[in-house]
Amino acid sequence: MNKEISMVLRGIITTFISFIFLSLPVYSQTASIGPTVEELIAKRNLATKTFTNSAVILSRRGDVIVDEKGFEKSHFYNAIYIADESAVKDYSKLISQFNSYYQEKQIDFARVITPEGKVIEMQADAISLVSSNSGDYFDEGKQYEFALPQLRAGSIIEYQATTQQIKPYIENEWFSSINFHFVKFLPSINWLRIDPVLETKNTLTVPKATEISIVNYNIEIEPKLTKTAKSKIYTWNTTHQPGIELEMEMPSLDDILPAIHLSTIKDWSTINQWFNTLYLPTQKSDKSITELAQTLFREGMNEHEKIKAVFDYMQKNVRYIGAHVNRGGYKPHLASEVLSQAYGDCKDQTVLIIALLKQADIAAYPALINSYPGAKFNDELPMLNFDHMITYIETKTAKYWLDTSGQTGTFPGINLNLEDKKALVVNEQSGEILTLPGTTSxxxxxxxxxxxxxxxxxxxxxxxxxxxxxxxxxxxxxxxxxxxxxxxxxxxxxxxxxxxxxxxxxxxxxxxxxxxxxxxxxxxxxxxxxxxxxxxxxxxxxxxxxxxxxxxxxxxxxxxxxxxxxxxxxxxxxxxxxxxxxxxxxxxxxxxxxxxxxxxxxxxxxxxxxxxxxxxxxxxxxxxxxxxxxxxxxxxxxxxxxxxxxxxxxxxxxKPSPSAPNPEDNNATISSKIQHAKHLLEQAQFAKALKVIEEVVAEDNNNGEAQYLLGLSLGFAGKNEQSEQAFERAEQLGYQD
The missing domain is CATH 2.60.120.1130 (Jelly Rolls)
Structure with a gap:
């Protein structure tokens, strides 16, 4: 549902996913930003004493350089100790996803250090480049798949990749994040593994005049700041980050894993203005939209009915398919194009909804949101951290949030993961941050x-x-x-x-x-x-x-x-x-x-x-x-x-039984009352049986059979402690069933 924008996020934001994978349009030897082989072997020895996990990230490093235009060049390095065969299986295949519209990538090196200390380089032709598109979505997503040579228990995987940004997201602005863990997706079981990290080092170099806003999540850390004549260099170092064993119904990883978000954007109005340049042209007047609106909006319909009519039309007639090759992932198609093609992704569907509602004089706006559970939204840190778009509608009497990207969602279509999340509502002023409502039982x-x-x-x-x-x-x-x-x-x-x-x-x-x-x-x-x-x-x-x-x-x-x-x-x-x-x-x-x-x-x-x-x-x-x-x-x-x-x-x-004994017979003997109680128990009339047998015990407390029947009746009444006492009394009196 959200792939069109999430592909962009994987390019600009150094999320934990982007740290996992290796991107290799070119295989070239470049100086390592990681430890030496000797240092890695020493770290492996330390890791075996410190952790019991089947894999340990020995070193995880990032070096990011941002220029005056906000373009980024980055090197990312990972060294992973493979301790046993389960880790060999899980790490045997590495993939790298990136958006070729905004980025160029190369592998600097990829190799295996054997348990004996021998270094085996990966061959340049051991890489397969495929499209990362899946289902009904087509864009600039690329994916490299590869396996490292002679991987076995005791080995160390070491690799480094370089990324060069080639197009801006927002002119003269930069934003990113630092994540300290290596999250390995296991597609065969649809699960993740997050192993401990022995050390991390991240550096960020920006022009001296560039102001960076920094927000920490789930970690207390301050960077070391070094200034030169032209630059500022921020450095973050950590050690011994614990691994995470996933559990069912646990909090989101974003609520657990440490991360740092960084941005040069001063105000949300910058993002609002940027998206307006992409969105407003989609609302170009078109006869086909006017004619469709005339068929949807019948005379006498109120605003709620008109909004629901548009929602129902979208769900029935506009398929969720994304076709955004060479568009960068954020730019929607014209509303008239979405209507004529009868398909579109979340942003395409949003612009058509807005165009249709405009015909009914109902104000509607695109809303940018991150659908990932636990995704962070800080009012004071503007950044392009969104992977989905929905529609916000405000009438004189009500407010609505619509999402037509789901095939089975009934009106208004808001997924559970979107509840209580903040969204940036894009308008023709400076934008507005609003929170989606949640549901109750x-x-x-x-x-x-x-x-x-x-x-x-x-x-x-x-x-x-x-x-x-x-x-x-x-x-x-x-x-x-x-x-x-x-x-x-x-x-x-x-x-x-x-x-x-x-x-x-x-x-x-x-x-x-x-x-x-x-x-x-x-x-x-x-x-x-x-x-x-x-x-x-x-x-x-x-x-x-x-x-x-x-x-x-x-x-x-x-x-x-x-x-x-x-x-x-x-x-x-x-x-x-x-x-x-x-x-x-x-x-x-x-x-x-x-x-x-x-x-x-x-x-x-x-x-x-x-x-x-x-x-x-x-x-x-x-x-x-x-x-x-x-x-x-x-x-x-x-x-x-x-x-x-x-x-x-x-x-x-x-069952009706005319021969049943009369429970009101006050002249009955103890023996007949006992027989009557047995009959009531057989008929599952437990309350009546208890009443009769209590009368018997009141007359003769030393009758063992009566005590036994009392125990049965009390048990059926849920009085377990008294039932046990009656059974013990029956046994004391010598009664055996």
């Missing part, structure tokens, strides 16, 4: 109706899902892109009904985002009501909610947790269940609803109604957006782990 609701039915002594069930907010978008997307619709439906619905196979299902069209997405499934022949049984039990385990709608069903053990646990998507799950009478004239013999659970992390509550047609239960699970600190993870883990033990309900219906 009340905005993301899954309503599940589970209706059991009886058909000729056979129990069937139907499960129907109605969805809103992000939960709808997620399940809609899951159904749309799953190759097997039945398997996808079962993965969603089956856990909600004892993990049974569904008999058949139906769902609304996941591609049509103008209509709510719904999914329902039938489960036939769940159980048979035979002549021999005299009671029927309905049960349900609400912990299924965790596996279907949250990531809480497989939490890491407490001892293994290192980072805060982040719940980004708040959700409400409502389960409405109906349990009909299994026989005409049957009665409810036992009712044990699941317990209400309310703690500081989530809640699960139940409302139970007995009606003439059966039992009606409405259960509500609420999980807010939150960050659970490591110190609170033990309590959180315990609350989640205990939920299944408190989330089971049981309802027992009794």
């Amino acid at each position: 009340a905005d993301n609701i899954a309503t599940i109706n589970i209706d059991f039915s009886v058909d000729k002594a056979v129990i069937n069930a139907r499960v129907a899902l109605d969805l809103t907010g992000h939960v709808e978008t997620n399940l809609r997307s899951f159904m749309q892109f799953s190759p097997n619709a039945l398997a996808a439906a079962e993965q969603i619905v089956s856990p909600l009904l004892f993990s049974r196979r569904i008999s058949d299902f139906e769902n609304s069209d996941p591609i049509d985002i103008t209509t709510p997405f719904t999914l329902s499934a039938n489960f036939n022949d769940i159980a048979e009501i035979t002549e021999s049984i005299d009671n029927f039990r309905y049960s349900y385990d609400y912990s299924a909610i965790l596996s279907v709608f949250t990531s809480l069903s497989n939490l890491a053990p407490v001892a293994a947790r290192k980072f805060d646990f982040v719940i980004l998507q708040p959700i409400t799950v409502v389960i409405n269940s109906f349990y009909p009478h299994p026989w005409s004239g049957s009665t409810l013999g036992y009712s044990q609803p699941a317990k209400n659970i309310q703690n500081e992390f989530f809640e699960l509550t139940h409302q139970v109604q007995e009606k003439t047609d059966g039992m009606h239960i409405s259960s509500t699970f609420i999980l807010p957006k939150q960050v659970i600190k490591v110190a609170d993870y033990t309590n959180f883990y315990q609350q989640v782990s205990e939920l299944p033990t408190h989330s089971q309900s049981l309802f027992v219906f009794l």
